[in-house]
Amino acid sequence: IGECWVFGVKKPFTEVIKANIGDAHAMGQKPITFLRQVLALCAYPDLLDDNKFPDDSKQRARRILEACGGHSIGAYSSSQGIECIRQDVARYIEKRDDGISSDPDNIYLATGASDAIVTMLKLLVCGKGRDRTGVMISIPQYPLYSAALADLAAVQINYYLDEDKCWSLDIAELKRAVTAARQHCNPRVICIINPGNPTGQVQSRQCIEDVIRFAKEEHLFLMADEVYQDNVYAEGCKFHSFKRVLFEMGPEYSTTVEMASFHSTSKCYMGECGFRGGYMEVINMDPEVKAQLTKLVSVRLCPPVPGQALLDLVVNPPQPDEPSYDKFMKERTAVLAALAEKAGLTEQIFNTVPGITCNPVQGAMYTFPRITLPQKAIDKAKAEGQVPDMFYCMKLLEEEGICLVPGSGFGQREGTFHFRMTILPPTEKLKFVLQKISDFHIRFTQEFS
């Protein structure tokens, strides 16, 4: 404690700060009381007799247990997930989308959103040679996508986000990418992450409309990764779900464009990554394809039931007339307000540093600033067989004990360099980290000038 030794060498820092991964609890965020009370009641129903627990938490636990085989979260659920939880998810989506209807049969619970995303890609990818399925993903992207596509031997079609316009999506760029790809594969899917990971942008309603129009024209299945839907901080920004925009565009779109939307219990205000809870909603999917999807998810029996239970609470939180409401709202608001503050701080502090350019963190929980690296540093990295931003991040780790992910892990325009950092550390620690990185950047620039 208070010292950090690596390979027998005492380091000039006292701990390694892992700002590389969106792991809220590991960064000190406390679990939301209501969620954990209900989970404890589900795990050990003897506690239902305990007067320490508020009535609404007991009601939720009873309702979940009644939907479980043998009234136990230790029983398998159906492969698609517990029915009453899928109903709650559908109602949550309807409320979120101002009444646009959602069918519980279109909801598939999953072992985190990553599981659902991999499953959906698996369902959609096929073909060989020039007929291989092409999947459009943004650059920078979340590496789950590139890993899954490589694993499935699909063709990854890169479209670049526009860093100069706050990582927004440009339809001309989508057209360029798909047209080029049609020469050597069969583009069938477009993946969008909104709010963005690693880039933290929140897409405008107009942009989403344009993407939907593009998907229709090009006959693409639309995969909307919306796991950060509650993580929107910037003024004037709002989360627009792809499904809602699709339905507001009228039947020409809402009855034809095939899409899936993904959500998770790991992000937003909960940050419950360890429970591996999540769902997808599929829309306009051919019934025969849907039957295949149901078969595909059944191989691994069912998603973890504690994660399903948690998801139920997330989509069906305490209501104003319930005893847990005030505390729940207070905790939820505090997490989201702190994140909003930290998003602002991050942009502000980084942009004071010469050689760091940082777009506003409009949403999600990451910043992806661009860093200018001196030519000597680039040469040194190459001589050592490392990509330059990896060289930078390794040096930062060794000298300051701060762990980031180099931009090359997500993809970036040739000749540009970035890193991804989460904004999750507690405010005071985040300020410390931002200052340390800033000092390091200035020192690094001097060292290699």
Next chain:
Amino acid sequence: IGECWVFGVKKPFTEVIKANIGDAHAMGQKPITFLRQVLALCAYPDLLDDNKFPDDSKQRARRILEACGGHSIGAYSSSQGIECIRQDVARYIEKRDDGISSDPDNIYLATGASDAIVTMLKLLVCGKGRDRTGVMISIPQYPLYSAALADLAAVQINYYLDEDKCWSLDIAELKRAVTAARQHCNPRVICIINPGNPTGQVQSRQCIEDVIRFAKEEHLFLMADEVYQDNVYAEGCKFHSFKRVLFEMGPEYSTTVEMASFHSTSKCYMGECGFRGGYMEVINMDPEVKAQLTKLVSVRLCPPVPGQALLDLVVNPPQPDEPSYDKFMKERTAVLAALAEKAGLTEQIFNTVPGITCNPVQGAMYTFPRITLPQKAIDKAKAEGQVPDMFYCMKLLEEEGICLVPGSGFGQREGTFHFRMTILPPTEKLKFVLQKISDFHIRFTQEFS
């Protein structure tokens, strides 16, 4: 309640009994108190101040929480699983195998054993055309294997268990199968399920030795599905782990034969299927292949942490000097004793029925009796486009409300028919089910004679 209506028709039974799946809690088995107490404490650590919980459950919960990021089971773990839990698994294996050493670095925690099995098959399968990987699986088999192999485009190599010798494994049959397969693929893996699913046999030490010798001779990777290792009921039967036998055969084998063993929290006395906990131990795996395995498991981030916590308790149960010991042992023993009684009952009752032949249920939690079907029934089924044992099972479901799985779902020798039934229903209900099936079988035979 008390009535069962299907498509507007009142059925002659009051509930559907799902004897088709090994889902202990759904069949009324109660969770083990100690396991659930610790899980509740992990979910809601405020309970650590509660004097209702025994001290050892609190100590376990504290130890698990200390190993979690931010002391929360809501944080991601490493992809391979929490280190101290992998250490506990290694110690459990050492104790089980009378001191043969186990390295925590060889343990991979997983989302149930099925996840680990699919991952391992994915790692081992490659090639195209005549070089495609062949994987030997028993017939009858657990359909996870055939589904995973089809998905990976591997070649399924069937070897038949010997029904006349209580579903034992015959090396001559293994040789026949692998020799024939070498004509059209590259056999690289042999999968064994012991105790057997769906067939309930427990393999002798001699048989396991023979299989290991066969695997060495044929250069096969050995996948030992040992999720029923605590479910052994028949007198004279004992669970022998493949790893232990491998090491007892001396360095010629213990340093050369590559293998993986799989275990789960879903079976044995716990029956905690919903938590999706499990692990695999890999032995003699090439370090570069192991590096690929570690990469492969990292795509989906980590196994569910509540399932990891549960696994920790299973491999590290209360000790004789701890306050929870007596209750834990009482509950554990009661579950296993009831299963042993039900295994005996099942064999005994089925074998009184003309046309049903049932091997002893030596272990696991299933019986796979052979049924004689009248030719007229076989013809009728074919006329309706159904396989005959599916026709039988559907009729049983419609007339008696009992759900079984037809033998054709697992594979069986041409011209023979079976069904799989779990022995999990409570004793009185099981007796009722056995009687209903027996009566049905006699009626069915008469109807089609």
